[in-house]
Every structure is written in structure tokens, then in C-alpha cells.
Amino acid sequence: MSSKKIRVVVAKPGLDGHDRGAKVVCRALRDAGMEVIYTGLRRTPEEIVNSAIQEDADLIGLSILSGAHPILFPKIIKLLQEKGAGDIPVIAGGIIPERDIPKMKKVGIREIFLPGTSTQDIVSWIRENIPGTEKK
């Protein structure tokens, strides 16, 4: 188990095309030895959940800057549960007002990374919190 590479599906829900952050995080996770599957832009909750299940993801990372997270995040979590994949943890980043964070965590988003987060902090969070990652 401990040598298995962690598989992360990085997805962009919502209509915005701001993919700088998602792409930088993809590269940083890959450079940290993870397997990264990037879905591309404007994925619906259904597409994201299907892709996470198909890819046997250990983690889903969502990036959104459009402000539609209050609708889309809960929908993604609900779909995961409906499809029996509620155990795949979900983290998120982007433009998310601080007052929305408690609500999003209550819905089931494990962690939210705001602008200014070091990619190293994301990598460390994953190593500490996702079981089965490469613990040396």
C-alpha cells in the first residue's frame, strides 16, 4: 500500500476559464510524485464524479473562480455519495470568500486552499491526510 502512487483528479467545475492555478497545482503534485489527471475546463458535476470513479482517484481537487461553488460543490459531494464513491476526499481552491468556507466544509469539502497558498502546503496536506500515500 505504502508504495502506491496517489492518484489525483484535478477538475474545473463552473464556467470560468481561469486555469492558471489548476495547472500549476497539477504540475506541483506531479513533481511531488503523484499521478495527476486533469479534466480540463468547464466540467459538470456529473463529468467530474464519473471521471474520479473511472480513474480510481484517491483525491479530487476542484478549482473554481466563478463564484458558483455554493451550488456546484454540494452537488459534486452529493453525486459522489449517490454513486457509492463518498469515500473519495475532495479538496478545493480558487476564489472562495472566507465566510463560505465553514459552509463548504460542512457539506463535505475536506480542505480549502485560498490564493497565496504554497504548492508545498497542498502537497504536505495530501501526504498527511490521504491514507495510502507514499509514507516513507
Add this chain to the structure above:
Amino acid sequence: MAKRKPKAASLEASYEKWKKTKYSRAETDACLPKKAFTTVSGRRIKELYTPADISGFDYLRDLNYPGEYPFTRGVHPTMYRSRLWTMRQFSGFGTAEDTNRRYKYLLSHGQTGLSVAFHLPTLMGIDSDNPLAKGEIGKCGVAIDTLADMEILFKGIPLDKITTSMTINAPAAVLWAMYIAVAEKRGISPKVISGTIQNDILKEYIAQKTFIFPPRPSMKLIVDTFEYGAKEVPRWNTISISGYHIREAGATAVQELAFTLRDGIEYVEWALERGLELDDFAPRLSFFFNSHNDFFEEIAKFRAARRIWARVMRDRFGSKSPRSWWLRFHSQTSGVSLMAQQPYNNIVRVAIQALAAVLGGTQSLHTNSLDETYALPSEEAVTIALRTQQIIAHESGLPNSIDPLGGAYFVEALTREMEKEASDYIKKIDDMGGMVKAIELGFPQREIADSAYWYQRAVDKKEKIIVGVNAFEMKHEPIPILCIDDAVARQQLARLKDVRSSRNQARVKRSLAELKKAAADDLNLMPYFLDCVKTYASLGEIMDSLKEIYGDYQEPIMF
């Protein structure tokens, strides 16, 4: 000439001597860390610039006077002494009523032009009642589905007196048609209205990613607007060729400069291919740049942009009209440079960036608000942003003298360096077969992603310091931010439903069918868009009709 050479050589020698005996010794004595001094784009900067760094400099050839070729010092002979830059805050949120109120607020507080931010469904050419729009209505801009929304948006605003910029790309021709239709309904001739549509699809594929159709039909639509505008709406800037989003996506200053100008060349080439007369459309081409943190590099970038474009238009394309040689540009301070941590510091960042834009000779300016890493700006935040421009304009003394940094060794050397590097990139893209080809190959996208990653790593390693983020950190209290409540979506959906049920359906259907036929026959679509919007056909209906002819575009996925 014979005299100048030994002088430059002796200068270089004396500089080397100074560096060896004084500077390096002082550096060693002071135990200065051996760090690389670089710009935010990673450009190495020397400890000192002297006349040796601009050897061969020729005032009339390289700078000349403001308003004179190659316009390095500015496109107008009087610059800000006769007219300040236009203070144009990009804004839009909620419903057309909400945004109309914000426009009136901004105009009453001294803003001098309007700039419309549309919500994402409009940018993507879908209606508010499309399932994909759920959660997005009125969030990132104002919701516009039909002409009815546009009429409310500009209610009570004198379209014959104010200029309006609209940030809209894939569906730009349709939104422009709505604006023209609103003016016509009020008895204002399209000949007198003035403003800008961004209408720059190339940078969408490169950076911002709000594309709908594949590149080639998208280019056709843009050339349609050039052709129509030159004849029917002569005071309108039919494109704003934008580096802003390229930079925001992670490009360096030179990449921003090069890709933007190469996009400009691509538009000119496509328009010439259509058979348009160069000097008929070229004066209406306008540009839009980012004003980022690295003060001198940004100023040099703006100056280099003017010089390169003048040379491209005159020498590469053989333009005869000096009006076509002008690179006129809007600028906006850098969104990505704003930080969520200690957000009031953003006011200072914006002020520095705004200074660079003004020293670079911008024609209009948007200053970002301190709260934009969280949400669209609150009224208080946007007021501070506007006041920042007014303080620069009226208190700093900056507008008094034109291009005040012209002739500074450092600034001229940087301007020259950036011109050279951008020209190399332009050549490289020429060799690939142009920008559409380069985009299809993923070239600019990859260059930008590489730069973005380089920068993030530099920040993570603290080679680049961001105050409040990787240094000088402290806790801050949450700031008040603008909230778009759910009533906005309900209101917008109700109005759209109302419009759909009260319009003449047969007319709508007919206009959409005619549009489709015109697209299939490859006609100029502007008159057809005008017919469609006047029947209150929705943006989504219009774009869906075109998708049947043009298809849609999925970009290659890479990171």
C-alpha cells in the same frame, strides 16, 4: 560618428573599472548576499545603467517626439496635458438594474467612461435558463440574455456622449449588435456612438479560455465586425487586442508583449485576406495591456509596444496612414498580484501599477479594487480604486510632462531589450505559420504554463517575496465583501421567461433561420445579428444557431 565610438568604448572601460574597484568591493565589504536581481518576469537587471547600455541610441529614430513615428513617447503630441487618460472601471454584477445603478454611481463620482463586465453565461453565449448557468447568474458580471436586458443596462445613460467598452469575446458581435440596437431605438445614429468591444478571440484560446467556436470561424466573425464597423459604426473600436489575460495566465512581460502584438498581426492578415483596405480598419484596432508590479519593466513594455507596432504597420504591412501606426491601449492593474492576505495592502500595489501605466502613456485605465481576491468589488473598494487614479491625475504632477522617463539609461535599455526579445518571439510564430497555427500547436499555451510554474516555484522557494504571503505574515480580520444573493437569479429568470413569451415567435424563428443561412453562405453576419437581437431572440438562441454551422471547440488538455 568618428568621435562617438572611442567615447562609448572609454565609457565601457570606466564602467568596468568602477564596477571592479568600487561596486564589487563595496558588495564584498557589506557582505551582500550573492543573489540574482531579477524582475517579476525573471529578467536580470544590472546594478547600474549608463550611456554604454544604449550605445547607438538615436533620439529621432528610436524615440522622436510624442505623436511622431515610432511613437515611443506617446501617440498624441499633447498627451495628458490636453486630456487625461479615461478612467474606466470595469464593472458589472447582478441584474441589469443593479449594474445600471453602479454605472450611474461611478459616473457621478467622476468616472469618464463605462466598461461592462458580463456574467459567465453571457461570455459563454448561453442563456440564464440553461442548466449550465446554475449558480453563475450575475456572479462575475451582469446577466444579459436579450435586448430587453441591454435596454435596462443603459437606461438614462447618454450613449451619444459616453464611450462604452464591453469585455466580450466569443459572442462579441451579438452584444455589439444589442448596443447598436439600443442606440437606434433611442434615435442615436450608429455613426456617433463610440466605444470598444474586446472581440479578441486569439487570447481566449491562449489564455482566458472563453471560446465557443473553433479558431477559424471565430476569426471570420471578427473580420465581419471590422468590415461592418469601418462602414457603419466608424467611431467604434472593433477590437481590443489583449495582453491582459495572457499576463494573468502567467506569461512574462515579454511574452505578454510578443503574443499580443503577434495576435494583432494575425488579425490584420485575416482582414487583408478578406480584401479589406488596411488603412480603413487599422485605425480602429486598439490594445489592452496588464500593468503589473515590476515598475520599470512595465513602463518599458508599454513604450516598446508602441514602437514595435508602428514599425509593423508601416514597414511590414506598408500602411500609408499614420493613424494606423498608433498603438492606443487600455490598461488594467494586475489581478493576480492582489493578495487575499492583508487585503488593504492591495491599495498600494494598485497605486504602483497605475503609476506605471500612466508613465507608460496609457489611453485609459482600470484600477483594481482591494477586495477582488474574494469577490466582485464593493462600492467602497471601487471608490478607493477610482480615487487612486484621481490622486495620480491631480496630485502627483505626473501628467505635466510627457514620457518623463524617456532618455533614462535604464528605461531605454529595457525598452530596447524587450523590443528585441518580443521581435524574436514574433519571428518564431511567423515561422510556425502564424498565431492560429501556433495555438493549434499549443505553443503560446505551453510557454505561459511554463512561466506560471516557474513563478510559483520562485514564490514557494521565497526567491520572490510577496508581502503578507511568504513574508511579513499576520492574521487579518475579514473584510466586507459584495454578495450576490439568489434574488438576482430569480429576477433574471423571470424576465427572460417574460421576454420569451411576449415576443413575436415567428419573427424570432425567421431571423434565426436567416442568420444560419447567411453563416452557411459565408456572408458578413453583422446585419443578421442586428435583425435577430431586434426580435428579442436571446443570445443563447443566436449562438446555438451558429454552433450548428460552426461546431464548438474543445481545447487540447495539457498542464
